[in-house]
Amino acid sequence: MGFEPTDAVRDILTRIDAFVDEELIPLEPRLLNEGFVALEPELEEKRQIVKERGLWAPWLSKDHGGMGLSLMDFAYISEALGRTPIGHYAFHSQAPDVGNMELLHMAGSDAQKERWLEPLARGEIRSCFAMTEPMHAGSNPVWMSTTARREGDDYVIDGRKWFTTAADGSAFTIVMAVTDPDAETHGRASQIIVPMDTPGVEIVRNISVMGHPGGGWASHSEVAFDGVRVPVDHRLGPEGSGFLLAQKRLGPGRIHHAMRWMGICKRAFDLMCRRAATREISPGKPLGSKQIVQAWIAESRAEIDAARLSVLSCAEQIDRHGAMGAKNEISLIKFFAAGVLQRVVDRALQVHGALGMTDDTPLAFWYREERAARLYDGPDEVHKISVAKRILRKYGSE
Numbered sequence: 001m002g003f004e005p006t007d008a009v010r011d012i013l014t015r016i017d018a019f020v021d022e023e024l025i026p027l028e029p030r031l032l033n034e035g036f037v038a039l040e041p042e043l044e045e046k047r048q049i050v051k052e053r054g055l056w057a058p059w060l061s062k063d064h065g066g067m068g069l070s071l072m073d074f075a076y077i078s079e080a081l082g083r084t085p086i087g088h089y090a091f092h093s094q095a096p097d098v099g100n101m102e103l104l105h106m107a108g109s110d111a112q113k114e115r116w117l118e119p120l121a122r123g124e125i126r127s128c129f130a131m132t133e134p135m136h137a138g139s140n141p142v143w144m145s146t147t148a149r150r151e152g153d154d155y156v157i158d159g160r161k162w163f164t165t166a167a168d169g170s171a172f173t174i175v176m177a178v179t180d181p182d183a184e185t186h187g188r189a190s191q192i193i194v195p196m197d198t199p200g201v202e203i204v205r206n207i208s209v210m211g212h213p214g215g216g217w218a219s220h221s222e223v224a225f226d227g228v229r230v231p232v233d234h235r236l237g238p239e240g241s242g243f244l245l246a247q248k249r250l251g252p253g254r255i256h257h258a259m260r261w262m263g264i265c266k267r268a269f270d271l272m273c274r275r276a277a278t279r280e281i282s283p284g285k286p287l288g289s290k291q292i293v294q295a296w297i298a299e300s301r302a303e304i305d306a307a308r309l310s311v312l313s314c315a316e317q318i319d320r321h322g323a324m325g326a327k328n329e330i331s332l333i334k335f336f337a338a339g340v341l342q343r344v345v346d347r348a349l350q351v352h353g354a355l356g357m358t359d360d361t362p363l364a365f366w367y368r369e370e371r372a373a374r375l376y377d378g379p380d381e382v383h384k385i386s387v388a389k390r391i392l393r394k395y396g397s398e
């Protein structure tokens with residue numbers, strides 16, 4: 001089984017690779033030492049250049065200003081952008097905005113699209129997605145306390161969310177809230193657009209993650225909703241469709257993430273091999289002459305190739321049958337690719353010794369930030385359980 005990008009995508013990849021190498025990787029030392037917010041003005045300039053070169057939002061439809069690529073085609077692009085932590089942001093392909101644009105595209109009314117999707121697609125505003133709550137297990141998303149109570153033509157929202165990525169500086173959030181507690185389990189909640197400046201919305205804190213509270217797009221907030229009133233027409237899709245929309249939102253997003261992880265693996269592998277070839281442990285004896293380092297290199301190569309082919313195969317399935325028709329494949333790549341990412345970054349860091357722990361390379365950043373890959377969009381265990389259940393059903397298991 002092999003996959004190759006089309007000639008047109010290959011051409012785009014050449015241009016993107018050059019941009020990543022020449023314009024973005026040189027900015028990494030500032031990102032790693034000063035943080036995202038300090039880098040934002042320069043990144044904005046880079047985003048304008050991306051737009052002028054016709055490379056803006058490659059995954060987004062042309063009528064919204066993107067390049068209109070298929071999921072399969074964008075998978076290769078996501079890998080190329082993943083080589084640097086700022087690649088997806090510079091090309092307007094960053095979570096959680098991508099998922100929110102997909103949601104608005106899929107379920108938004110004309111008025112919602114005009115007010116929120118258009119400026120978001122142009123990159124004039126940012127957004128976030130508030131589903132997980134501190135007091136309930138996020139891996140059981142039907143269990144939540146946040147409510148949206150109907151009062152006349154308004155919803156009044158009360159609750160608390162956390163790990164709302166990029167809430168800091170967002171113009172709006174899409175909140176998952178219970179609109180009918182008496183409905184069947186999967187029909188209880190709805191997704192509602194809430195402008196962040198609505199009275200009652202408060203960013204309680206940017207949560208410190210492994211010692212870094214972050215800022216702006218690169219942060220995860222705890223957000224309180226206290227008597228937040230929005231018109232009923234801010235709801236996305238029919239009442240009670242929240243979980244169905246959340247499922248649809250996550251499918252293609254997992255491919256974007258998994259191929260971004262493959263881009264990280266590519267860079268980490270490259271850094272590991274360079275270090276192994278050049279760092280001498282005694283005169284004339286590079287680290288790469290040691291069998292254990294050779295084994296790490298060979299194992300990493302095999303794991304990256306296997307994960308990459310699985311993700312591309314999954315992208316092809318989604319393009320053909322939709323996200324709902326590729327549930328197994330999506331779950332498989334979610335935990336498998338996340339595990340490969342973690343192991344490859346860990347080996348690369350180990351080969352770098354103390355240098356690996358510094359912010360002189362992006363390895364420590366990825367080691368810290370990407371540990372979450374095994375948690376968000378469903379922890380490993382949940383995906384493994386659902387795959388195994390489906391397999392066992394074929395063997396007669398209930």
Ligand SMILES: Cc1cc2nc3c(=O)[nH]c(=O)nc-3n(C[C@H](O)[C@H](O)[C@H](O)COP(=O)(O)OP(=O)(O)OC[C@H]3O[C@@H](n4cnc5c(N)ncnc54)[C@H](O)[C@@H]3O)c2cc1C
Pocket residue numbers: 096129130131132136137138139140162163164165166220372375376377378379380381382385
């Ligand atoms: C960096 C980061 C960014 C995030 N961004 C967002 C965001 O933008 N918006 C948002 O709404 N949420 C976001 N989240 C939250 C994320 O979706 C949740 O962390 C995830 O759903 C897991 O929920 P939880 O943290 O409550 O873990 P819990 O549900 O409490 O689970 C804890 C652990 O228990 C185990 N477990 C869970 N269920 C089972 C099971 N059925 N069987 C066996 N073991 C199980 C798993 O090992 C799991 O890691 C983010 C999280 C992180 C870390």
